[in-house]
Amino acid sequence: MSTNKGKKSKAGTYLAIGTTLFAAFSNVKKVRSARGDEDTLQLVDGLIRVAAVATGVALLIRELRQHDDDVLTD
Numbered sequence: 001m002s003t004n005k006g007k008k009s010k011a012g013t014y015l016a017i018g019t020t021l022f023a024a025f026s027n028v029k030k031v032r033s034a035r036g037d038e039d040t041l042q043l044v045d046g047l048i049r050v051a052a053v054a055t056g057v058a059l060l061i062r063e064l065r066q067h068d069d070d071v072l073t074d
Helices: 011-037 040-073
Strands: none
Touching: 011 040
16 A cells, blocks of 8 residues: 655655755765865764765655656556
């Protein structure tokens, strides 16, 4: 049994991917700055944030694929 509870529209999912990727650029700048300053704690924080963004994008892409599958099965 499938439900649409919590599902975004396809356009909303694309917008979420765009904003998430925009956040990734900020985090990459933070990592570069931390490497230049040789600040290990800031570097670890930045890398964790980049990993979180990558995971978020992967989840959004999966949601897009499921949305496409739902359209094909309807």
